[in-house]
Amino acid sequence: MTGFAILLAAAAVAFGVSRRFDMAPIPFLVVAGMVLARIDAFPVEMLQDALIYGLTVVLFVSGTELSPSRVRGQRAVAVQVGIIQFGVIALAGTGIALLLGYARLTAAYVGLALAASSTLVIVRLLQRRRQLYEPSGRAVVGVLLLQDLLVILTIPLLTLVPAGIPGIARGLAGIVALVALAFACMRWIAPRMARLALEPEPLLLTALAVLVVFVALAIRLDVPIAAGAFLAGLALSPFPLRGVLRGQLAPINEFFAAIFFISLGGLIGSPGPSTLLHAAILAALVILVTPPVVAALTQHAGFTTRAALESGLLLAQTSELSLVLVLQGMLAGQIAQETFSTLLLVTVVTMVLTPWVSSDATVQRVIELVPGRRPIPVRSAGRVARLLPVAGRFPPTAQRATETEPPSGHVLLLGCGAGGMPLLETLFAAGHRVVAVDDDPNIVEQLRRGEVEVVRGDASDPDTLRAAGAERALIISSTIRRPRDNYRLLQTIRDVPLMVRVFEDEDADWVRAAGGTPIVYSDAAADEFMRWFEQFRRGGGSADQAGAEPAGRRLQAGRQTQASSHHSLEGRKDERPQSLP
Amino acid sequence: MMEPALRELGLMLIAGAVMVLLTRRVYMPSIVAYIFAGLFLGPLTGLVSEQESVRRIADAGIALLLFLVGLELSLRKLRDVGRTAVIAGGGQIIIAAAGGAVIAWLFGYAAMEITFIAAALAFSSTIVPVKLLSQKNQLSSLHGRVAVGISLVQNLLVIVVLTFLTGLGDPEGLSGVEILRGLGLAFGGMLLLLAGALLSARFVLPPLFNWMGPSQEGLLIWSLCWCFLFVLIAEAFNLSPEIGAFLAGVSLAQLRFNEDLRRRVNPLMNLFVAVFFISLGVSMELGSAAEQWLPGLVISVFVLVAELVFFLWIMIRLGYGDRTGWMTGAAVAQISEFSLVLAALGVSMGYIGAPILSVVAIVATVTMAVTAYLILYSERIYDWLLERRILGRWPVRNAALDVHEEHSSGHIIVVGMNALGRRIVDRLVALGEDVLAVDTSPRNLEGLTCRVMLGNAEHVGFLEEAGMRDAKLLVSTLQIEETNQLLAYWGRLFGVPTSIHAFDNSLADDLLNAGATHVILSKAAGTRRIADAFRSAGIFA
Numbered sequence A: 001m002t003g004f005a006i007l008l009a010a011a012a013v014a015f016g017v018s019r020r021f022d023m024a025p026i027p028f029l030v031v032a033g034m035v036l037a038r039i040d041a042f043p044v045e046m047l048q049d050a051l052i053y054g055l056t057v058v059l060f061v062s063g064t065e066l067s068p069s070r071v072r073g074q075r076a077v078a079v080q081v082g083i084i085q086f087g088v089i090a091l092a093g094t095g096i097a098l099l100l101g102y103a104r105l106t107a108a109y110v111g112l113a114l115a116a117s118s119t120l121v122i123v124r125l126l127q128r129r130r131q132l133y134e135p136s137g138r139a140v141v142g143v144l145l146l147q148d149l150l151v152i153l154t155i156p157l158l159t160l161v162p163a164g165i166p167g168i169a170r171g172l173a174g175i176v177a178l179v180a181l182a183f184a185c186m187r188w189i190a191p192r193m194a195r196l197a198l199e200p201e202p203l204l205l206t207a208l209a210v211l212v213v214f215v216a217l218a219i220r221l222d223v224p225i226a227a228g229a230f231l232a233g234l235a236l237s238p239f240p241l242r243g244v245l246r247g248q249l250a251p252i253n254e255f256f257a258a259i260f261f262i263s264l265g266g267l268i269g270s271p272g273p274s275t276l277l278h279a280a281i282l283a284a285l286v287i288l289v290t291p292p293v294v295a296a297l298t299q300h301a302g303f304t305t306r307a308a309l310e311s312g313l314l315l316a317q318t319s320e321l322s323l324v325l326v327l328q329g330m331l332a333g334q335i336a337q338e339t340f341s342t343l344l345l346v347t348v349v350t351m352v353l354t355p356w357v358s359s360d361a362t363v364q365r366v367i368e369l370v371p372g373r374r375p376i377p378v379r380s381a382g383r384v385a386r387l388l389p390v391a392g393r394f395p396p397t398a399q400r401a402t403e404t405e406p407p408s409g410h411v412l413l414l415g416c417g418a419g420g421m422p423l424l425e426t427l428f429a430a431g432h433r434v435v436a437v438d439d440d441p442n443i444v445e446q447l448r449r450g451e452v453e454v455v456r457g458d459a460s461d462p463d464t465l466r467a468a469g470a471e472r473a474l475i476i477s478s479t480i481r482r483p484r485d486n487y488r489l490l491q492t493i494r495d496v497p498l499m500v501r502v503f504e505d506e507d508a509d510w511v512r513a514a515g516g517t518p519i520v521y522s523d524a525a526a527d528e529f530m531r532w533f534e535q536f537r538r539g540g541g542s543a544d545q546a547g548a549e550p551a552g553r554r555l556q557a558g559r560q561t562q563a564s565s566h567h568s569l570e571g572r573k574d575e576r577p578q579s580l581p
Numbered sequence B: 001m002m003e004p005a006l007r008e009l010g011l012m013l014i015a016g017a018v019m020v021l022l023t024r025r026v027y028m029p030s031i032v033a034y035i036f037a038g039l040f041l042g043p044l045t046g047l048v049s050e051q052e053s054v055r056r057i058a059d060a061g062i063a064l065l066l067f068l069v070g071l072e073l074s075l076r077k078l079r080d081v082g083r084t085a086v087i088a089g090g091g092q093i094i095i096a097a098a099g100g101a102v103i104a105w106l107f108g109y110a111a112m113e114i115t116f117i118a119a120a121l122a123f124s125s126t127i128v129p130v131k132l133l134s135q136k137n138q139l140s141s142l143h144g145r146v147a148v149g150i151s152l153v154q155n156l157l158v159i160v161v162l163t164f165l166t167g168l169g170d171p172e173g174l175s176g177v178e179i180l181r182g183l184g185l186a187f188g189g190m191l192l193l194l195a196g197a198l199l200s201a202r203f204v205l206p207p208l209f210n211w212m213g214p215s216q217e218g219l220l221i222w223s224l225c226w227c228f229l230f231v232l233i234a235e236a237f238n239l240s241p242e243i244g245a246f247l248a249g250v251s252l253a254q255l256r257f258n259e260d261l262r263r264r265v266n267p268l269m270n271l272f273v274a275v276f277f278i279s280l281g282v283s284m285e286l287g288s289a290a291e292q293w294l295p296g297l298v299i300s301v302f303v304l305v306a307e308l309v310f311f312l313w314i315m316i317r318l319g320y321g322d323r324t325g326w327m328t329g330a331a332v333a334q335i336s337e338f339s340l341v342l343a344a345l346g347v348s349m350g351y352i353g354a355p356i357l358s359v360v361a362i363v364a365t366v367t368m369a370v371t372a373y374l375i376l377y378s379e380r381i382y383d384w385l386l387e388r389r390i391l392g393r394w395p396v397r398n399a400a401l402d403v404h405e406e407h408s409s410g411h412i413i414v415v416g417m418n419a420l421g422r423r424i425v426d427r428l429v430a431l432g433e434d435v436l437a438v439d440t441s442p443r444n445l446e447g448l449t450c451r452v453m454l455g456n457a458e459h460v461g462f463l464e465e466a467g468m469r470d471a472k473l474l475v476s477t478l479q480i481e482e483t484n485q486l487l488a489y490w491g492r493l494f495g496v497p498t499s500i501h502a503f504d505n506s507l508a509d510d511l512l513n514a515g516a517t518h519v520i521l522s523k524a525a526g527t528r529r530i531a532d533a534f535r536s537a538g539i540f541a
Helices: A003-022 A026-038 A042-066 A076-097 A104-115 A119-128 A134-161 A161-195 A200-220 A225-235 A241-268 A272-301 A304-313 A320-331 A335-359 A359-371 A417-431 A442-450 A464-468 A482-494 A505-513 A523-540 A543-572 B006-023 B032-046 B052-072 B075-080 B082-106 B111-122 B127-135 B142-169 B175-213 B218-236 B241-250 B257-283 B289-315 B322-332 B337-348 B354-376 B378-387 B419-430 B462-466 B481-494 B505-514 B522-534
Strands: A410-416 A436-437 A453-458 A475-478 A498-501 A517-520 B413-417 B435-439 B453-454 B473-476 B497-504 B516-520
Touching: A003 A026, A003 A241, A003 B175, A003 B218, A026 A335, A042 A200, A042 A225, A042 A241, A042 A320, A076 A104, A076 A134, A076 A272, A076 A320, A104 A134, A104 A272, A104 A335, A104 B082, A119 A134, A119 A304, A119 A320, A119 A335, A134 A225, A134 A272, A134 A320, A161 A200, A161 A225, A161 A241, A200 A225, A200 A241, A200 A359, A200 A442, A200 B006, A200 B257, A225 A272, A241 A320, A241 A335, A241 A523, A241 B257, A241 B462, A241 B481, A272 A304, A272 A335, A304 A359, A304 A482, A320 A335, A320 B322, A359 A453, A410 A417, A417 A436, A417 B505, A417 B522, A436 A442, A436 B419, A442 A453, A464 A482, A475 B218, A475 B481, A475 B522, A482 A498, A482 A505, A498 A505, A498 B522, A517 A523, A523 B419, A523 B473, A523 B497, A523 B516, A523 B522, B006 B032, B006 B052, B006 B257, B032 B127, B032 B257, B032 B354, B052 B082, B052 B127, B052 B218, B052 B257, B075 B082, B075 B142, B082 B142, B082 B289, B111 B354, B127 B322, B127 B354, B142 B175, B142 B241, B142 B322, B175 B218, B175 B419, B218 B241, B218 B257, B218 B516, B257 B337, B257 B462, B289 B322, B322 B354, B322 B378, B337 B354, B354 B378, B413 B419, B419 B435, B453 B462, B473 B481, B481 B497, B481 B505, B497 B505, B505 B516, B516 B522
Parallel strands: A410 A436, A410 A475, A436 A453, A475 A498, A498 A517, B413 B435, B413 B473, B435 B453, B473 B497, B497 B516
Antiparallel strands: none
């Protein structure tokens, strides 16, 4: 009882400290455990239980959070970047470990542990910075998911190495069986569970029963419990089950995760000088090698330098799963406690440093150091303005965009996005020359195919603005996401009317103060909502009547907009462009 | 590698889940299903036996449950029903014990057996009514508070009885001095805890917890720590851990985010309580059940009928309506888990034989199962009784007492008080709509002209509390993809129209597929506004 009380109290302190510094609690929980062990207050009899229960629950919940849908649109990039990054760092890590004198198997563990980045830390940071849904955010999440999967799959492989080829084959067979079961669950059982609309408590019990079944099977098939728990989570991950479960699992996870990480800290106590040295070297490897590798890969995949650097710096730490990996190795007797301590230290240090390493300030500083920034902002040739009669008049003589001279007298759309198509068409119809700027490679490709003049680049970057002729535009509209970028924009552009799309009223205030015209799109959205609501209310306010029709219309309208933009991108001559009323 | 405790816990979880899924068709309350699962695992098949660690988890469940009760009810809410609880609870004890003694005597049991049976019948369960009322969100309702009050009063009595029993077991302990000392320690400790709870609620806890902030992971750990502290102190004073947990909850009750806290503790509590009921089933000594079924059944029927009638009568006499009387009676017309402990103690001390334990076990199972159904469907049963004019014949003597909470319906729930949410709220209120604004941050809920509710809309329990099932419309202005999808899904499931913010146009299709009635395409609206701005700037002239 007292042992449990000590753990709880230590967790409470760790959470308090992490709140004070506004950081993820994991490193502090580990340190709390280390401190407890140092002062000999750690309840050792609870260690084994705490580790196993904690491990199982943490991995189970990680499995449920594995959601490919979060990666939307960036799947190819994520797979490309993730696999290469994982391979490169793993090899580099293994190499350095061998140089440091570790045995081969141990070095393999070290390498793999270094290759994984922390889902918990990164997702938390992305949520805080509201960048989770940006293209680079999605790509990073995709990489994380891939890494999670790779680590989980390699755990059993490594632990089975001493059993030789037959042992590995058997282990692999066991894993494949469990993976198959997990996918079968995802396909058939999870949707049915969601449809059952169970009360929260039986739902939780059922989910835990699934966990128990997977873990029991894992033990039977000689597969590590970690993999079984993770696959159980994966089995329950499809929407909407995951969302429904999350509320129930969150406190269970918090509780067990806290106990788990404290216990990890309690395992090692105080590290010796060689441990510290090795930890420093390995941490340096992670922080200094991961960013350039990831940045180079993502830039190659089409992201701007800044987005690529941000992604790289974000991924520069080791993961809670790395700890799981090394723990399993230690429990299987394949690696020594010192190695575990080393990696634990690496994880704590890199996790703590991540918010600073990936901060905007650091990114700016590194950008200046990077040679040959890409992409060099280049405009693609744009189409000839339409020669269709508009209200009986013919538009002014069409201007053919020249490659070399920056445009002038044009309408500049910064951050065009897929939703900017109707606006583009209306501007064309009025005879204007339009130049778009966007950093999302998918969007840029779409626009290029539609023969729109587009500059691929970072809209707050002066070079990009120059290439887009910002100083000599007729009018500029900015739908850039980040307030800081808009601020820089307002400082740079002085003589051209600048409309800045903002959501919150505070943002509208400073835009106005800086000389721009805020377009408060939350206001616009509220107006449109109220228009729909009037209809809804008149229709009796039921989902069947007024609801279904607008939904249908919305769906069609949505498809229509996409269809029309698709059509106009294909440049079909027989279709009139959808212009705005 | 599987320790026996883990294996047994695993089996219990599986059996519990399977049983719940199987019995959904007969609308069986989950706790009854758990008891049956336990009966299956224990007495029936012998797959599982009582394990220390499992029992600890079960005990933790009860403590957490009382912690939640304390969180939800402040002392003030309970003070209102204090007198009622004492009178009704006291009366129940007398009637149940007396009647039970008579029936036992009629069945020809010995004097000691009659005593133990009477004592076992005297107490009604804490965990069954509290768990089910909490599930129905009726803990703070009138009958809920009365039921909890009765439970607490009886808990105090349990302490007295336990002190006596420990004295009985120990030869020297039976002296008056020892017993008084034990009681003094217990009640002294209780006063100490009460004082501690009230003082810390006033001075210590608000600054600490408000600093920690809402929706932070540490909130759960901190409150568990606090609860544990009280439990440890309670045990040091020979009090039950439940009283300690309850007082810990009370001290946290007036924090701003006590609801958020409740929702976080709930799943943990649910899990442990499920384990409790399953292990209750496992530990049921039904050995001689085959022979003792008649007395067991008769006594069960007596308990149910007598207590239901008694509560109807006493609550009406005290001035409440018969509906309240019915709901209260339905909640407490069972015997307690403590009754089983009492009987087991009696057997171990040689005062009674195993058959009596079986009788008590039968009564426990039957009364808990029946009242579980009664509690869950009490409104419907009351309406049925009303129709048949069995009830509804007595005027309410004191209408001021019998006040029921309003259910909101036909309102509009707006989730997410960002710029869009606030605008929508203002405009809906201007149209005269009944609006409930929801957000996870207290700051965002300041200065609004409508009703507000603090909490996380991801949790279906929160949505139920917000009255989603009866709402006219649910609007989400959140910029969180997954929560929005979930809200769309819940909307479709509950048959409530939803209007969800697709903060990126690409999300619209997914939201509609998940069940949203309407999507708010804010970026498209913004683009149209930009076009308007261009027009005003003369671009389209």
